[in-house]
Amino acid sequence: MKLRIQGVGKEFTGRDTQRSFTALDDVNLDVRAGEFLTLVGPSGCGKSTLLDLIAGLAAPTTGRILLDGIPLEGPGLDRGIVLQQYALFPWRTALSNIEFALEGRAATRRERTDLARGYLDLVGLGEFGDRYPHELPLGVPQRVAVARSLAADPAVLLLDEPFAALDAGTRESLQEELVRIWERTGTTLLFTTRSIDEAVYLGRRVAVMASRPGRIQGAVEVDLGPREGDPRGGSRFGEYRHEVWKLLRSDVDQKAPVAS
Numbered sequence: 001m002k003l004r005i006q007g008v009g010k011e012f013t014g015r016d017t018q019r020s021f022t023a024l025d026d027v028n029l030d031v032r033a034g035e036f037l038t039l040v041g042p043s044g045c046g047k048s049t050l051l052d053l054i055a056g057l058a059a060p061t062t063g064r065i066l067l068d069g070i071p072l073e074g075p076g077l078d079r080g081i082v083l084q085q086y087a088l089f090p091w092r093t094a095l096s097n098i099e100f101a102l103e104g105r106a107a108t109r110r111e112r113t114d115l116a117r118g119y120l121d122l123v124g125l126g127e128f129g130d131r132y133p134h135e136l137p138l139g140v141p142q143r144v145a146v147a148r149s150l151a152a153d154p155a156v157l158l159l160d161e162p163f164a165a166l167d168a169g170t171r172e173s174l175q176e177e178l179v180r181i182w183e184r185t186g187t188t189l190l191f192t193t194r195s196i197d198e199a200v201y202l203g204r205r206v207a208v209m210a211s212r213p214g215r216i217q218g219a220v221e222v223d224l225g226p227r228e229g230d231p232r233g234g235s236r237f238g239e240y241r242h243e244v245w246k247l248l249r250s251d252v253d254q255k256a257p258v259a260s
């Protein structure tokens with residue numbers, strides 16, 4: 001077992017009102033070693049809050065999060081995070097952005113450069129090493145950000161809606177690239193999204209979140225078989241899509257006012 005989220009709740013207190021708001025309530029979720037898990041839910045259901053807690057950027061109000069059985073206390077290099085605002089250093093080239101992540105891992109500059117080149121190749125960007133972030137084509141900075149996070153060799157990589165701002169075509173090609181990277185590295189990935197299609201295409205398991213308060217509504221195991229051709233138009237994809245949709249929908253139905 002790699003990551004265990006156990007009875008996690010998070011309350012925020014309003015600065016002026018002093019009223020508290022329950023962003024997460026009794027979240028229980030296990031992420032297996034080497035698993036690609038997607039977390040899908042509507043805007044505001046608490047996906048980012050949960051990832052912040054796993055990253056150690058905030059502490060849960062109740063419950064605990066364990067990595068290989070050890071309770072987490074604060075941030076650590078064992079967890080990497082890629083955000084929608086992937087934040088590459090603009091004054092560093094793509095290669096040098098990745099080298100930065102290797103400063104704690106590789107002793108000499110030469111070693112860092114060699115390793116960084118390896119990670120650029122891993123995400124298929126060998127030829128972009130000398131370019132600065134503003135010179136990179138659409139979708140490429142996100143791949144550099146993924147390479148940079150992988151370079152720190154985290155046990156778990158957290159990806160918080162990293163492709164949400166992209167157009168559909170670029171987004172699909174990045175999804176395909178991310179599946180290839182995961183197949184090559186076997187890194188444990190936890191990816192949040194609001195898109196059912198993205199969740200089903202990427203995840204080998206899809207956890208569905210409900211909102212107010214944020215909680216896990218259920219999970220769907222996804223097996224799309226060998227990835228020859230694009231599974232997105234196939235009937236199995238449609239069935240998984242429908243299962244996830246039903247779980248999302250069940251939350252909406254529970255909240256719908258009952259006609260008297």
Ligand SMILES: Nc1ncnc2c1ncn2[C@@H]1O[C@H](COP(=O)(O)OP(=O)(O)OP(=O)(O)O)[C@@H](O)[C@H]1O
Nearest residue numbers: 012013023041042043044045046047048049050194
């Ligand atoms: N620091 C904070 N203080 C108060 N409320 C917060 C804070 N951070 C988040 N929230 C609230 O907690 C809820 C969950 O927010 P969160 O950003 O985790 O949702 P999300 O599922 O990631 O949404 P989106 O998909 O739009 O990014 C929201 O209602 C949000 O307003």
